[in-house]
Amino acid sequence: MPPRTALSTPLRAWKCPSCSQRTFTSTAGRASVGPEHPRYINFPEPPQQNAPQHKWMKGVLPVPRDVFGGKGAGDQSSEEALARKTKAAERQRDPEKGSREAWKARMAEQRKRNLREGVRELKDRQQKTRRRMETAQAEKYREQDELLSRPEREDERLTTPSHGLDLDALYHGQVPDPSRQTRLALKRERSAAFEATRTAERLDSVNTLYSHARNFIVTPKQLDEAVENAFGTNDFPVTFGDRGEGMSIWETGKPQSVQDMLNRANNARSSKAIESAGGYIAINQERVRRIAEALTGGKMDTDNF
Incomplete structure (x- = not known):
């Protein structure tokens, strides 16, 4: 079989589709915005960055009508005003059932009932709102009075730049001190006791x-x-x-240890410790020497005991 001839047109080199789109940077590109956009690089943002902006509404709302502003006859929520606005018809008719006149009479009665109930509910809601506001305002005033009448804290008194002293009396005389004599007497007693001890x-x-x-x-x-x-x-x-x-x-034996001295001074209960410290004779001699010093008021030599 004769050999196959070479292709007349050379084949293209194969390239990986994912490698052909790679760039020289490791940062993922943002396809939605360009490099000049502030959000091209994603930075973490705090949960609440700015205060919410309220939508600006065009126009001016009219001043609501004060239905309950007046007193007596001017109060539109009073029973007299409601009776005048929802009074019954002057001529009582007995229309036929299902007729237009019966429907109009039923609708008129319904409007009067809705007006009475609506005005009464509005009045009740206004009174509840006013009581709630008055209670909150009274509580706020009470808290303010409590804070104003509360005594000054110790840390505030010590760190305040205003000392509250009478500068005229401080510069030209003695500062009033009600407990000065008591403190001076106590200090005199302490000083006398200290001098006597010394x-x-x-x-x-x-x-x-x-x-x-x-x-x-x-x-x-x-x-x-x-x-x-x-x-x-x-x-x-x-x-x-x-x-x-x-x-x-060292031929005479080892010297006394600290524990032996403590046992001797504290009059230990152990007979062995007492014997090692010199026995009862040394302890009794020390006691007699102290008694003699207390009676005579002077020091006694240890050689005499």
Whole structure:
């Protein structure tokens, strides 16, 4: 079979329909408006952007007629006015049933009844509306009077630019203060109590200083004696322990802990804590020393107990 010859006309290259319409931007185009339109790009809007615009109506409405404005004979809703407008016919006729005269009489009676009912309903509605308006106005006046008579709040009083003081009395005299004498008397009592407490503390400190002054080191000789008593000499140093051979203070045992001191001060119930703090003898000595200080009014040395 002979080979097929090439086509005389070349075929067009196939293109995707969706790709042929693509642009160089990722933003979706708005086919309804052009790029120069303000709404070409969709921006979110708030729920209530502007106040609603009321439609402007042409012309002027006539002033409604005041039907219930007058009093007495001028009031069109009174029973006398209704009786005059809806009075019965002067000549009473008995028309035939189904005749034109009977229909006209029935329609006239219907109009009179509608007029009476309509005027009475309008009067009733006017009275209800007036009472509602008067009640709302009275409530509004009451709220205004309550707000006007309400005392000033503390934050408003403290932040208001108007202080409400008498500037003439402030600049040229003393500001009236009814409770000044009471406050001054209270301050005098507090000051006297504070001075008495401070004086008692000073006397106690002076007495304590006087009682401790006998052990003060004031000369080099006393310093040498205190150092020799605490550490000994080079030939005979101070030793520690039961046998007297230890060279460290730890040979006597560990010092008191904070818990032991608290138990001793609070008179703990545990007998073990009391024994570790020095036993009942140390506690009784401390109590007797305090009693003696309270009776004599001075400080007692711990060496005498």
